[in-house]
Amino acid sequence: MPDKPKSERTRVRREPNRGQYDRAAIDAVLDDGIVAHVGFTGHDGQTYVIPMLYARDGDRVLIHGSAASRLLTTLAGGVEVCVTVTLIDGLVVARSAFNSSLNYRSVVALGRARAVEAPAAKLEALRRLTEFLIPGRWDDCRQPTESELKATLILEMPLDEASAKIRTGPPADEADDYALDYWAGVIPFAKGTLEVIPDPRLKSGIAMPAYVRRWKRG
Amino acid sequence: MPDKPKSERTRVRREPNRGQYDRAAIDAVLDDGIVAHVGFTGHDGQTYVIPMLYARDGDRVLIHGSAASRLLTTLAGGVEVCVTVTLIDGLVVARSAFNSSLNYRSVVALGRARAVEAPAAKLEALRRLTEFLIPGRWDDCRQPTESELKATLILEMPLDEASAKIRTGPPADEADDYALDYWAGVIPFAKGTLEVIPDPRLKSGIAMPAYVRRWKRG
Numbered sequence: 001m002p003d004k005p006k007s008e009r010t011r012v013r014r015e016p017n018r019g020q021y022d023r024a025a026i027d028a029v030l031d032d033g034i035v036a037h038v039g040f041t042g043h044d045g046q047t048y049v050i051p052m053l054y055a056r057d058g059d060r061v062l063i064h065g066s067a068a069s070r071l072l073t074t075l076a077g078g079v080e081v082c083v084t085v086t087l088i089d090g091l092v093v094a095r096s097a098f099n100s101s102l103n104y105r106s107v108v109a110l111g112r113a114r115a116v117e118a119p120a121a122k123l124e125a126l127r128r129l130t131e132f133l134i135p136g137r138w139d140d141c142r143q144p145t146e147s148e149l150k151a152t153l154i155l156e157m158p159l160d161e162a163s164a165k166i167r168t169g170p171p172a173d174e175a176d177d178y179a180l181d182y183w184a185g186v187i188p189f190a191k192g193t194l195e196v197i198p199d200p201r202l203k204s205g206i207a208m209p210a211y212v213r214r215w216k217r218g
Numbered sequence: 219m220p221d222k223p224k225s226e227r228t229r230v231r232r233e234p235n236r237g238q239y240d241r242a243a244i245d246a247v248l249d250d251g252i253v254a255h256v257g258f259t260g261h262d263g264q265t266y267v268i269p270m271l272y273a274r275d276g277d278r279v280l281i282h283g284s285a286a287s288r289l290l291t292t293l294a295g296g297v298e299v300c301v302t303v304t305l306i307d308g309l310v311v312a313r314s315a316f317n318s319s320l321n322y323r324s325v326v327a328l329g330r331a332r333a334v335e336a337p338a339a340k341l342e343a344l345r346r347l348t349e350f351l352i353p354g355r356w357d358d359c360r361q362p363t364e365s366e367l368k369a370t371l372i373l374e375m376p377l378d379e380a381s382a383k384i385r386t387g388p389p390a391d392e393a394d395d396y397a398l399d400y401w402a403g404v405i406p407f408a409k410g411t412l413e414v415i416p417d418p419r420l421k422s423g424i425a426m427p428a429y430v431r432r433w434k435r436g
Contacts, residue, residue: 009264035306035320037255039267046227049257049267049302051324084267088253090415093430096360097348098370102253106269130315141400142314152316170417182359183424184417187433190408197308199388199402206401212311215405 010110010163020164029107029164030056032217033085034133038063040081040113054083055125055132056159061109062116062125062132063155083109083157090188094171095180101167103186109162113155119146125154136211192216228328228381238382247325247382248274250435251303252351256281258299258331272301273343273350274377279327280334280343280350281373301327301375308406312389313398319385321404327380331373337364343372354429410434 005011005021012019020026036054041047055062061083089103116125123144130138144152171184196212223229223239230237238244254272259265273280279301307321334343341362348356362370389402414430 009260009262034309035304035322037257037267037269037302037304039255039257039265039300041259041265042227044227045298046328047257047259047265047298047300049255049300049326051255051302051304051322053320080264082257082265082267084255084269086253086255086269090411091252091352091433093352093355094359096362096366097344097356098360098362098366100348100352100355100359102271104253104269108267110264126315130318134309134311134318137311137318138315141312141318142316142395142398144314144316148314148316170415170419177360178419179421180360181421181424183427183430184420185426185430186415186417187430188412188415190410190412192408193308194406194408197388197404197406199404201388201396202402203397203399206399208403209401212401212403212405215309 055129078114095177095182111157113157116154273347313395313400329375331375334372
């Protein structure tokens with residue numbers, strides 16, 4: 001696929017050298033994230049940005065989360081949304097304040113989200129959301145009841161208008177600034193997990209599953 | 219300050235027990251973040267959500283980042299924005315898929331952002347942005363030139379209509395589900411930093427500053 005924006009409105013304008021448009025780059029960012037920031041305009045004309053759990057499922061993004069009620073009132077058969085996923089990798093400490101920056105990977109995806117409504121499709125979407133977040137969990141948990149399914153809002157959005165923006169590497173200082181006596185470098189953020197905390201009410205004799213012990217992103 | 223929403227549109231509707239409205243709670247979340255997701259509606263009517271560096275500066279939020287050109291075309295003296303900061307703390311692995319969740323802290327702030335334009339105010343805002351991200355850095359870096367100042371877009375938004383939403387602790391399963399034989403618990407995400415990477419072009423003899431070595435959030 002040519003590495004060109006799918007639309008003018010997803011073209012990376014500022015720092016265009018950081019823009020990436022091929023699906024492999026976009027998928028790699030999406031598959032490494034946990035929370036998407038979903039933006040939409042409410043009936044009141046106000047823009048809202050709500051953090052939501054999501055999953056990439058092939059050519060669509062599934063979103064699912066706590067804004068359900070507000071999103072629901074906005075929905076009415078489809079709503080234009082912007083789904084942004086950002087992973088922050090490190091602080092870029094340049095010699096100049098101006099060139100100090102962040103190493104990050106982000107995806108901005110635009111499109112019309114619609115509710116997944118058919119029960120079988122909804123169940124499959126929930127399976128995908130669960131497995132995206134914790135691979136191995138779906139077959140090792142209590143799956144949704146009919147009334148839980150009804151109480152759940154899942155939106156799907158086709159992943160056909162998106163761009164990634166990625167910054168990696170050391171600071172990019174002005175040529176003259178390399179002679180200055182200021183320290184420069186990158187402070188990388190830790191990834192991974194701390195020690196897992198079993199539920200205080202865990203029944204005795206239930207071992208921590210391997211998919212929990214080994215959980216990681218990236 | 220009474221712990222009530224400042225406006226109907228910032229009231230937490232879903233899982234209202236997670237809503238917090240006092241400024242101390244809001245500030246604590248903002249002060250622990252690095253990137254804000256800034257939502258606004260473009261001239262084309264499309265909602266965009268862009269990750270930007272930000273700082274809390276007393277009663278205002280300063281935002282600053284890579285969407286400058288698109289935001290600039292939208293600005294025209296003030297633009298309604300939604301600034302959302304989300305910190306993710308851990309995966310909540312409940313016995314049921316339905317109650318599986320995320321431990322997180324988020325703030326949603328609404329308001330009209332306007333550009334900081336006066337050079338002295340802009341310089342002070344940049345100082346605050348730098349110090350918010352890396353305390354101690356401003357006096358130990360090359361400060362902005364006049365032309366760099368001109369090339370920088372900084373927005374400020376009063377922090378007077380915001381809410382926080384926070385989930386902590388173990389899974390909250392249905393009463394009957396505690397008898398099930400599924401593992402449950404929390405997978406906390408690592409915070410902190412990995413080993414700092416000095417710039418390969420660092421001049422010899424420049425020691426890593428203490429404020430870099432000790433940098434942390436939270």
